[in-house]
Amino acid sequence: MNRNDATKQFHSGDDRLAELVDSSQPVELPTPDTDVPMVSRSVRLPLETYERVRAAADARGIGVTTLMRQWIEAGLAELDDSATVSLADVRRALAALSRPTAA
Numbered sequence: 001m002n003r004n005d006a007t008k009q010f011h012s013g014d015d016r017l018a019e020l021v022d023s024s025q026p027v028e029l030p031t032p033d034t035d036v037p038m039v040s041r042s043v044r045l046p047l048e049t050y051e052r053v054r055a056a057a058d059a060r061g062i063g064v065t066t067l068m069r070q071w072i073e074a075g076l077a078e079l080d081d082s083a084t085v086s087l088a089d090v091r092r093a094l095a096a097l098s099r100p101t102a103a
Contacts, residue, residue: 043068050064053067053068060088070086074086
């Protein structure tokens with residue numbers, strides 16, 4: 001049975017819905033990439049802001065939500081003086097210090 005037929009059957013209230021569910025193949029769910037329980041939240045951003053975040057995530061080779069999570073965790077760490085910094089930020093700071101400044 002294709003998806004359209006299954007949808008029509010579902011909306012018709014047909015008693016064969018249980019048969020449809022029983023006849024489906026089991027689906028294996030993806031394995032989470034972390035043992036830490038995660039909570040999903042929706043955040044509304046202006047399009048321009050989202051595009052900037054996406055570009056920053058792409059430049060780092062990570063997903064948008066991963067980058068947002070890193071920024072949130074870093075911001076929270078600053079609140080309790082246990083700040084963490086990324087290795088990339090440390091390298092940029094060191095490179096900036098080694099450049100001669102114009103007098």
